Amino acid sequence: MYGSEAVGPAPMDLGERAPIASSLAELAVWTLRDGAVGETLAAYLAQRALDGATAPAARRALEEIVRDETQHAELAWATLCWALELGGDEVAVAIRGFLAKLGPPERRSDRWTAAMGAHGWLSPDDEHEAARTCLAEVVLPVAEALLDAIAEAA
Secondary structure (H helix, E strand, O other): OEOOEOOOOOOOOOOOOOOOOOOHHHHHHHHHHHHHHHHHHHHHHHHHHHHHOOOHHHHHHHHHHHHHHHHHHHHHHHHHHHHHHHHHHHHHHHHHHHHHHOOOOOOOOOOOOHHHHHOOOOOHHHHHHHHHHHHHHHHHHHHHHHHHHHHHHO
């Protein structure tokens, strides 16, 4: 619920079947991209939006989103740890290759108003800067620490 209106996600179109990874390294890269990076970024941006939101319904929704996205990110990072422990160098090389190409998402160019901020929308500039900060100060250091820890344990 948002205010008094029921809202929810739309169906996810996966085509005729969901994709299946052909190797543990490919699964690890998908998990890194969609889970560790995507969910960590989603949690970070939702927290930033919550910090600026003043509308009670927006705050309640964002609090739940932050909790959910954080749990998804934690699962992704745990899955990466498992994949690295099991797959060793092959998985580490694939992860490092993905990280080397990682950059901040493109800047949105839509119109933004302060009223949107009250309802949990970050301005395009704030969202871009927060995404850049999250990648540089959270995602990349955590990924490097995980890779280093697995390398040391091997």
